[in-house]
Amino acid sequence: MKDTRPSDRQTTLTTADLAAAADRREQQRPDEEQAPPQPGAPVSAEADPQDTERAPLFDTGNAEEFRSRWSIVQQGFVDDPAKAVREGDELVAQVIRSLAETFAQQRETLEGEEGSTEDLRLALRRYRSFFDRLLSA
Numbered sequence: 001m002k003d004t005r006p007s008d009r010q011t012t013l014t015t016a017d018l019a020a021a022a023d024r025r026e027q028q029r030p031d032e033e034q035a036p037p038q039p040g041a042p043v044s045a046e047a048d049p050q051d052t053e054r055a056p057l058f059d060t061g062n063a064e065e066f067r068s069r070w071s072i073v074q075q076g077f078v079d080d081p082a083k084a085v086r087e088g089d090e091l092v093a094q095v096i097r098s099l100a101e102t103f104a105q106q107r108e109t110l111e112g113e114e115g116s117t118e119d120l121r122l123a124l125r126r127y128r129s130f131f132d133r134l135l136s137a
Contacts, residue, residue, distance in 0.1 A: 055122075055129040057099060064085040066095055103127070
């Protein structure tokens with residue numbers, strides 16, 4: 001199995017780093033009018049009730065690798081809880097970054113070529129699936 005842990009030369013990414021980067025991007029954007037959130041609105045108001053299948057967010061190999069690494073983090077909790085929490089945070093940050101890169105690559109591909117309506121539908125379905133998962137109770 002390929003070792004995807006950060007090397008000593010790489011800086012370690014944490015969820016705080018991701019949040020700070022998002023804050024910096026927000027501050028650099030020109031003021032945009034944003035519609036206020038509508039309390040009580042369904043998460044996916046335009047979702048087809050028949051289409052409840054969740055689109056996969058990662059290919060099987062990457063998903064299994066992340067799960068395996070998570071298992072190692074959990075096992076390490078007994079010996080060093082603080083280290084396990086730190087490593088858990090780093091792994092979550094890596095998963096988020098990987099997911100963001102996947103979505104960015106998909107969007108770039110669709111924008112770089114004239115995507116078919118079906119390609120665009122599948123892309124939006126994947127976004128909806130991710131969005132619903134993030135906001136699920």
